[in-house]
Amino acid sequence: MSNIPDITVQNLGKTYEVPQREPGLGAAIKSLVSRTTRDVEAVKNISFSVAPGEIVGFLGPNGAGKTTTLKMLSGLLHPTAGEISVIGHTPYARHKNFLNRITLVMGQRNQLMWDIPVADSFERNRAIYRISHGEYNKTLDELSTLLDLSDLLSKPVRNLSLGERMKCEIAAALLHRPQVLFLDEPTIGLDVTMQRRIRAFLGEYNRRHSATVLLTSHYMADVEALCKRVIIIHHGELLFDGDLSALIERFSPHKTIVVDLETERADLSSYGEVITAEGNSVTLRVPKTKTADVTGKLLANLPVIDLTVEDPPIEEVIEQVFSN
Amino acid sequence: MKHYTATYWAFFKTSLLEQFQYRAAMAIWMISRILEPIIYLTVWTTVAQARGGSVGSYSPADFAAYYIVLMLVNQFTFSWVMHIYDFRIRQGELxxxxxxxxxxxxxDIAENIAYKVLTAIIIFPTALLLFFLFDPNLAFHIQTFAVFLLALGIAFLMRFFIEWTLALVAFWTTRNEAINQMYFTLGLFLSGRIAPIDLLPGAIQTLADALPFRWAVAFPVELMLGRLSQEQILNGFTMQAVWLLAGFLLIQLTWRLGVKKYSAVGS
Structure with a gap:
């Protein structure tokens, strides 16, 4: 791994000018004469960098500025403030050498041609990216195996299920072997099996080709499985950038203790907040600093069969982050 | 150049495949494209006969030749990009x-060519049929035909460039249809579709000379019919060259400004 980051973002900002209008006919007529606009800051002063081969989860609620940032990184949007460098290029210049080495997959958009077989759309990309036939066949073989595409290639896109289409979209976006992958909700709307499949594929692709991946997803399972590091933005601002474990450490002041007892229905509310109590098993939430203390007391005072201390689910932690 | 040929070939093949899916729609579109010149041909033939045999320098056989060649020229030079671009921009497909x-x-160019190749299957037999039905006054000279093909090629490109520029107006307006309709109406008059341009009033002829429509459609037609003097042919090619260059430069400018706008506001 080289020390030069693949992605460097410094003080990045994007402000949209949005026309503002009151509802109603009167306001509509008024807007013909004087148009008032309002500035909306979608992204505010964000800085981070991503090393080659790294997979970073880019998290935030809807409207946080994730897609705007990904669009700026892939050259579709022009930033209003700050600097971006992706593999040595300024994205919005859309230099051919830049476009040849990146890809952007948006889970809600598609690039494949609707009416023709998948393989023909792929062939189109082969020609656009000027991939030699030898190289193309090798890549297609690999992608077909990893994503199990062989039965899909001869079908027109319109005959594919959402999950099948997404697999083909991802393959189409990777035919030119990009170094940097921007993935915006690549698993959105897919069932659990398909999500897992795509997740596994992305992990494998990253390992094989040391590709750099910046991924947004609302499914924490994606993030936990793929990303050691996460960047969280909220209202356009960067809230956290670091290891997933550090995130939990920092934003979750609680731990969860699950105790299995020999006897039933012990009232443990004096030890901590009881979340569930089913049969012999009780789940407690305790302040992180008191974890050792509470654990000790439980073991000393009660007939404990089993006891585990866990971090709260990542969803809960993220919720905690956004509520601050 | 070799790269471009390979890319164009791939675009051409996939466009052909895609359009083949819409055979029925294509046939219906073709009917209206064929009917238009036949209607004008019938009208003008009737007028010519009522006037004792001709209108201006056009006899019914001349009108027949004019409209059969016009049908072919218009078919091979028209494009539809301006009708789809606002969709591309609004839907973020861009x-x-x-x-x-x-x-x-x-x-887009490759797709257009693919469409033209596919519809040639319909348009050539139609032209042949009309040839036998209307008995046009059309002599074939290989030299004229060669010059005609050159004019047709330039006409295709210049029209494509201009219409692509028009399509890009969608970057600034969300609905392009009003502008498209104006372009269509102007073209109907000034490209020689409704009537041969030398039958129109002088002022309109002057306007037609100054705008691109005539050079994209009527000029190759009149050339093929052998109605133009050497001087007129030279003038025609000059005007084609001017509009080809103007269209090319307009595309560069509009595209650059349009993408700048798009990347400022997003889709």
Whole structure:
């Protein structure tokens, strides 16, 4: 791994000018004469960098500025403030050498041609990216195996299920072997099996080709499985950038203790907040600093069969982050 | 250049495949494209007969020749990009094009050519049929035909460039249809579709000379019919060259400004 980051973002900002209008006919007529606009800051002063081969989860609620940032990184949007460098290029210049080495997959958009077989759309990309036939066949073989595409290639896109289409979209976006992958909700709307499949594929692709991946997803399972590091933005601002474990450490002041007892229905509310109590098993939430203390007391005072201390689910932690 | 040929070939093949899916729609479109010149031909033939045999320098056989060649020229030079671009921009489909390391106009040109090749299956037999039905006054000279093909090629490109520029207006207006309709109406008069341009009033002829429509459609037609003097032919090619260059420069400018706007506000 080289020390030069693949992605460097410094003080990045994007402000949209949005026309503002009151509802109603009167306001509509008024807007013909004087148009008032309002500035909306979608992204505010964000800085981070991503090393080659790294997979970073880019998290935030809807409207946080994730897609705007990904669009700026892939050259579709022009930033209003700050600097971006992706593999040595300024994205919005859309230099051919830049476009040849990146890809952007948006889970809600598609690039494949609707009416023709998948393989023909792929062939189109082969020609656009000027991939030699030898190289193309090798890549297609690999992608077909990893994503199990062989039965899909001869079908027109319109005959594919959402999950099948997404697999083909991802393959189409990777035919030119990009170094940097921007993935915006690549698993959105897919069932659990398909999500897992795509997740596994992305992990494998990253390992094989040391590709750099910046991924947004609302499914924490994606993030936990793929990303050691996460960047969280909220209202356009960067809230956290670091290891997933550090995130939990920092934003979750609680731990969860699950105790299995020999006897039933012990009232443990004096030890901590009881979340569930089913049969012999009780789940407690305790302040992180008191974890050792509470654990000790439980073991000393009660007939404990089993006891585990866990971090709260990542969803809960993220919720905690956004509520601050 | 070799790369471009390979890319165009791939675009051509996939466009052909795609359009083949819409055979029925294509046939219906073709009917209206064929009917238009036949209607004008019938009208003008009737007028000529009522006037004792001709209108201006056009006899019914001349009108027949004019409209059969016009049908072919219009078919091979028309484009539809301006009707789809606002959709591309509004739906964000343009983003797909912007992420690719090739200018999107190439795919559109290749798609247009594919369509023309596919519809040739309909348009050539139709022309042949009309030839036997209307008995046109059309002599074939290989030299004239060669010059005609050159004019037709330039006409295709200049018309494509101009209409692609028009399509890009969608970057600034969300609905392009009003502008498209105006372009269509102007074209109907000034490209010689409603009547041969030398039958129109002088002022309109002057306007037709100054605008691109005539040079994209009527000029190759009149050339093929052998109605133009050497001087007029030279003048025609000069005007074609001017509009070809103007269209090319307009595309560069509008595309640059349009993408700048698109990347400022997003889709």
């Amino acid at each position: 983003s797909n094009f912007l992420l690719k390391p090739i200018h999107p106009i190439h795919a």
